[in-house]
Amino acid sequence: MLTSPTILDAADPLARFQADFVRSDPDLIYLDGNSLGRLPRATADRVATAITEEWGRGLIRSWSHWIDLAREIGDRIGAGVVSARPGEVLVGDSTTVNLYKLAAAALDARPDRRVIVLDDDNFPTDLYVLQGLAAARNLELRVLHTDIDAGIDVDALRAALDDDVALLCLSHVAYRSGALADMSTITEAAHAVGALVLWDLSHAAGSVPVPLTESGADLAVGCTYKYLNGGPGAPAFLYVRRELQATLRQPIWGWFGQQDQFAMGSTYQPVAGIERFAVGTPPVLGLYAVEEGIRPVVEAGIDAIRAKGVALTSYAVDLSDAWLTPLGFRLASPRDAARRGGHVSLYHPDGWRICQALIARDVVPDYRTPDRLRLGFSPLTTSFEDVWTGLSRLRDLVAAEEHLTFDATPGRVT
């Protein structure tokens, strides 16, 4: 017996946050908040004020407002989104650039070790960055095979770790399956062999608790345009454990990491704190959008967000079992809610065409190869009604074979 979404929405303690976000088209069911979060209502005004007042009126004098933004917003992420202490998180650059900086810094800190351990289910840009670093430094990439529906096999991972491993780099939440890695257990296993650990939090931050402090994680990077609602291409963040900061040096030496920056000294001498991982001029407009994007996340609290995320994904799994399995779908995510993050994937051999047909029915999912519909449930903006309506439209279109009229060749993700 499936619960009515009306009942679930009525009991949802986070329901009020939906009003904090723009919903231009009430008929559109948006199940891709894990790819691009919805627009917070406050963002347009905040960015407009920054443009008109701070830039337009204040001009260069507004640098007094801007100079510390990257660290201040980082601290808010550390306090309310992930678990980190003040001075451990910095916003700026892209996730990929941050991953490069921190991975390179970690490898420099373990110069006698020759191995990077990763898994083949990590996000492609992570794979590429590590391939580039391994090629440049002639290191071994030890690639663990991960079941793309089930997530990391911790026993196999342990077996891949030895005292030649400099760096372990994994995603906290897998980008396809949503599988949630056990950050504490895995970090401990890496530390047992003396390796550093770099976590990609892109699909985790704002969706699940991220125990950076508690797990002893060394390094992390994350995206702000997914569950953190920072907007398209919003600046990413990085985390470096306080105790490691002075011992690590990232490879892109830039003036925003320099001591007494505006003395314009001729020799690079990085500051002691988290800003040594900064590079160039911070993207001010993007930073303000991030500030507004994280505000409702911090206000709601990550534990409440996680609870709703579990409820949303569990509801989707129940509906899928009832409605979609008979139509040839298979759950491509962990069935145990404790082992998955805020999204679930559904495998169907005709996934690409179904994705296109679903968009034509005003439901926006994401598509991930091979043949997976990825359904992202952003707890602050997705209602149980959205889940019900989205999956019922999916059921109806496949039952009616509407997808057979669409091109079967996978193209650009829309």
Next chain:
Amino acid sequence: MLTSPTILDAADPLARFQADFVRSDPDLIYLDGNSLGRLPRATADRVATAITEEWGRGLIRSWSHWIDLAREIGDRIGAGVVSARPGEVLVGDSTTVNLYKLAAAALDARPDRRVIVLDDDNFPTDLYVLQGLAAARNLELRVLHTDIDAGIDVDALRAALDDDVALLCLSHVAYRSGALADMSTITEAAHAVGALVLWDLSHAAGSVPVPLTESGADLAVGCTYKYLNGGPGAPAFLYVRRELQATLRQPIWGWFGQQDQFAMGSTYQPVAGIERFAVGTPPVLGLYAVEEGIRPVVEAGIDAIRAKGVALTSYAVDLSDAWLTPLGFRLASPRDAARRGGHVSLYHPDGWRICQALIARDVVPDYRTPDRLRLGFSPLTTSFEDVWTGLSRLRDLVAAEEHLTFDATPGRVT
């Protein structure tokens, strides 16, 4: 006999462009458009539309608008701001990150050479990036001494070039003096020994013609928040000569440089074109601000901008000679207009206090160590009246010794 600014403004063919920019405070004389360009009137609406319509309403579906923006805006810079061919310019990342990518790519392309040539008057972040690359690769940094008021000594530079030089990296316009380097002569000298050349265009782009194509320059990076009016921390651009693109590979392997990106292949295989120098998700809001920032530059035309830049700086030099030299100032820029870009610096032993006093008089200059007031004249937004008024306030405050009441210890640039 000093010409009246009224006469000069009346004859200024670019005067109409001042109306395209916000001037909130008519009494403020802004002589720092070379540090942060004024706000174009169109920018706030363009960014607001991107936020509200493309992000808010279109959500993830708007990637069809966003996916090629970095190259499209790059092409506009190549067509109307610097001299480059389609597919040679890309917008994204910070100037410093771009400098790192291109310098590393150049060094990889000359693996048997051990020397990077630079000059000690290059912008600090350039020095730092090259120091970092030299340290990581155990290369020699051959640092040419440049007179900070006069610019690069081409004969001394030639003497520093030999067949062990992999890369020459210089600024087209010096950040303090405004000295304009001879891009063609210097590029030719570097090519004669088989070195690659990387130009920092940050203080040149939008102010002087940048003959990348004509000079045969290999690589360049530039800033968009100065004369290109892109706003605080706006994404930078990079240039890679078409013939070199396929042979160069930058070190930060990311998914926005990957062939068939959304196939999410497991092995990095960069695209053939300029986007192989892309890394992560492009900063969409920042890109739109850049698009609006360059629009009036392209419309005015760089030759007209250059002509007015020469007129503005020459006028400032004339006023300074008449009014400021008797008060202890000295021109810290080339006196020959053909040898300087869009800004001039004035040395005074009490420069820092004078800078503070000038700001208190509603004139915003920039301060650069040691003891230099840097006066940036952005041809699209600065009138001859601005130059006259700004320098007369400077004259009056020094004559009245108002600056003696300010703190003499240089601090943060305001």
